[in-house]
Amino acid sequence: MNDGNRQEGQEGQEGQGDQGGQEGATAGSKRKDVRRNQRTLLDAAAAVFVTSGVEAPVRDIAAKAGVGVGTVYRHFPTRADLVIAVYRHQVDACAEAGPALLAAGPTPHAALERWADLFVDFLVTKHGLAGAMQADNAGFETLHAYFLDRLLPVCAELLDAAAAAGEIRSDLTAYQLMRGIGNLCIGAEADARYDARRLVALLVAGLRQGR
Amino acid sequence: MNDGNRQEGQEGQEGQGDQGGQEGATAGSKRKDVRRNQRTLLDAAAAVFVTSGVEAPVRDIAAKAGVGVGTVYRHFPTRADLVIAVYRHQVDACAEAGPALLAAGPTPHAALERWADLFVDFLVTKHGLAGAMQADNAGFETLHAYFLDRLLPVCAELLDAAAAAGEIRSDLTAYQLMRGIGNLCIGAEADARYDARRLVALLVAGLRQGR
DNA sequence: AAACGATACGGAACGCTGTTCCGTTTCACA
DNA sequence: TGTGAAACGGAACAGCGTTCCGTATCGTTT
Numbered sequence: 001m002n003d004g005n006r007q008e009g010q011e012g013q014e015g016q017g018d019q020g021g022q023e024g025a026t027a028g029s030k031r032k033d034v035r036r037n038q039r040t041l042l043d044a045a046a047a048v049f050v051t052s053g054v055e056a057p058v059r060d061i062a063a064k065a066g067v068g069v070g071t072v073y074r075h076f077p078t079r080a081d082l083v084i085a086v087y088r089h090q091v092d093a094c095a096e097a098g099p100a101l102l103a104a105g106p107t108p109h110a111a112l113e114r115w116a117d118l119f120v121d122f123l124v125t126k127h128g129l130a131g132a133m134q135a136d137n138a139g140f141e142t143l144h145a146y147f148l149d150r151l152l153p154v155c156a157e158l159l160d161a162a163a164a165a166g167e168i169r170s171d172l173t174a175y176q177l178m179r180g181i182g183n184l185c186i187g188a189e190a191d192a193r194y195d196a197r198r199l200v201a202l203l204v205a206g207l208r209q210g211r
Numbered sequence: 212m213n214d215g216n217r218q219e220g221q222e223g224q225e226g227q228g229d230q231g232g233q234e235g236a237t238a239g240s241k242r243k244d245v246r247r248n249q250r251t252l253l254d255a256a257a258a259v260f261v262t263s264g265v266e267a268p269v270r271d272i273a274a275k276a277g278v279g280v281g282t283v284y285r286h287f288p289t290r291a292d293l294v295i296a297v298y299r300h301q302v303d304a305c306a307e308a309g310p311a312l313l314a315a316g317p318t319p320h321a322a323l324e325r326w327a328d329l330f331v332d333f334l335v336t337k338h339g340l341a342g343a344m345q346a347d348n349a350g351f352e353t354l355h356a357y358f359l360d361r362l363l364p365v366c367a368e369l370l371d372a373a374a375a376a377g378e379i380r381s382d383l384t385a386y387q388l389m390r391g392i393g394n395l396c397i398g399a400e401a402d403a404r405y406d407a408r409r410l411v412a413l414l415v416a417g418l419r420q421g422r
Numbered sequence: 423a424a425a426c427g428a429t430a431c432g433g434a435a436c437g438c439t440g441t442t443c444c445g446t447t448t449c450a451c452a
Numbered sequence: 453t454g455t456g457a458a459a460c461g462g463a464a465c466a467g468c469g470t471t472c473c474g475t476a477t478c479g480t481t482t
Contacts, residue, residue, distance in 0.1 A: 206417030
């Protein structure tokens, strides 16, 4: 689970459905230079995110890609759009893992535990992503919205299943749980003394109390 | 290297002990204007923190106090020192509440729950404090260190007592719990759908599992 | 009281951000 | 091959934290 990103699949994202909509600028262009820059930019961003975190200066990404900053903003109107584009399929994979775990796991609560671990692993391996995903983070609202759109239904499904099975108390919203998990992951990659995974496990365990 | 020559020898009180640290830089000055500005600055900062959060621009604080930015930095070498000075008393109160709750509460775990509530209430009512307290937050290391210095022993005491009483698992460090609580409070004040107190309670409840 | 030396003062200036703007270049199509 | 539309680069703008330094003020000394 180390590398993860790379361009793997960026070229594959044909962008047919694209419910997010913000991808309009970078869909299928007639011009070759546009497509090339788009791809170069995504590769450069992925590389810079790994070394400098998702809050790396836009100029760094532009430099790494060998383009001007204007080009970055033309392709990705906001930094969040760039982050989304880079991590889109990993988020999707996380979303798709939900139902699979629910079907496979011994109990809904076990599935929830595993799904949480998956989500945590994703967040902590992307330098600064958890922090950037914060709701109040100016300029990253789109990122926050994307995570919610994609993962909230999955989280709700797991939560509902566990509640229906009588395993957990049913009065915590999926939104609260998602934010709790996301918050617990903030800064985890920079602090060896802190184990986000552990705390998230504790939180999920806490859901069982007084079921 | 560039020409960033510092001239030392101005701040004469560096070796002065002052460990627990009253006010950081400017304790008892001979000059009247110094003391006056110090006070004005603290009042202004407190007011601005309430309205704009602890990450408010230094210029705003200076303007509110009617002084130049240079004055702010002379009194409080870093923004974190200003934040610490403003909230010191409340942090101290929180630290002192720990042993009191332990003595009063029915069980150590109940005391831990109440203390966590106290800490959460403090954090969420100070706009942005939880985020600023983050370890990786550049320029706020001092703040992080102060919270740790002050509250970690208290948290450890509560945790140890609960563990000794057999109420909780004993393999979570006080540091991890503190960071977990702090993290869960991030952005709580800006999001009505999110209830940090609730999630922290869940986390603390999770400590009981498998005791 | 007046002059003096120390030091605090204000705010311009610096370096670093994200973002916008626009003159110039490149591309696809005719 | 010509041409117009679109993308390009990067200078420019705005806003941040922080530093620097000439000037103003203070407490002391004569």
